[in-house]
Amino acid sequence: MTVTPQHRDHTGDEPDGTPTGPPPAAAPAASGPTVLDQMGGPRGFVYSSLPVVVFVAANTFLSLPVTIGVSVAVGLALTVLRLVGGERVSSAVGGLVGLAAAVGVVAWTGSAKDFFVIGIWAALAGFVVALGSVLARRPLTGVVWNLVHGGTHDWRADRAVRRWHDIATLWAAAVFGARFVVTEWLYLADSTTGLAVAKLALGTPLTILAGLVVVWAFRRTSTRLLGKDGS
Template identity: 70%
Template sequence: MTMTQPDRHRRNDQPAAQPRTALDHAGGPMGIVYSTIPVIVFVAANAFLSLTMTIGISIAVGLALTGFRLLRGEAFTSAVGGLLGIAAAAGLVAWTGSAKDFFAIGIWAALAGFVVTFGSVLVRRPLSGVIWNAVHGGAHRWREDRVALRAHDVATLFASVVFGARFVVKEWLYLVDATGWLAFAKIAMGTPLTVLAALVVVWAFRRTTRRLVEPARESD
């Protein structure tokens, strides 16, 4: 009984916890809607209204979305984080006077993400593995296990490809002043690719847990 009960408890806990990780990265089931509405509103308003009015409408939509998310019981930091992102993008547009700068922060964030993730693989400390080890108390020698290290190389490289593709495509559209296509690229390369990257990271997490954590529990 002492051996089967922890095993049964582990099997019940882990499958329920790890799928939520992918949903958290994606922003939940409504993540696509939340990330799409402000972009569509900004581009549509900018086509017919002055830049000042477009900024005002974008902020109003951000406030409305934040209120709606809070009413649905979402975490305060998640709901307000979306509003801060819209406010920062709108503030940059107001400062530069160029509508395409609504997407500038996201473009440079993608470049930063690529540098961090790809750089972590080059120094043999893939970021997903570092995060996995931190979540599990930082006590596992995961880099000495070739299978675990390879899994985190794959997961982190996948994330770096996502970041790199976002930067290359959006930066090119930014340079040619294609604001409408920037909106399309942000939507198409946003939440859907985040979901895929999160699933690969969850796969790496599970594989490492099966190799390093579960055998230790079974031996106790």
């Protein structure tokens, strides 16, 4: 008896639908968000910089009370724009709270340069905390990594891991220290415009660089202790 060979359709599958051709190529893995993306991207830089520029520019031509009013109005407009754009309420409102605190200090002291005083002392506090954590052999970025991953890892017992976090935390301390030294010097020199330029130059750009070092330490730690990429 002659056996008739089974017919395959044009797709190369068996008659019962079982695929026989090569498997489809896997889609490339999507890359994770960059440090700049996590900070809000270019728009985040604009949102953080515009109130500073507006305050200094307005203070050049207007009285201090009017400058405060203009700054708050711009801050409110930016907050609404960010909320309409789908940003988280905490991020959008957080910027407005920071601006309100800064102009509140200005209204209290009557000095335009005090718009930057909170940032100056925050930089000093960040420097002290970051450097102190390294001196205490508990670098801050390592503490944060452990908390993010359940808080159960003995990461300090691994010399390589602790060294990576020493580097990352010291880098953060250097950024905070540079901000404090430069802005405090400009503050004592009564240079409001210089303070604005320093805030922009030492703000997002240095934060991105520090963030890259922290991400590097996080990923190397995750690869070593968890056996996977920490991205």
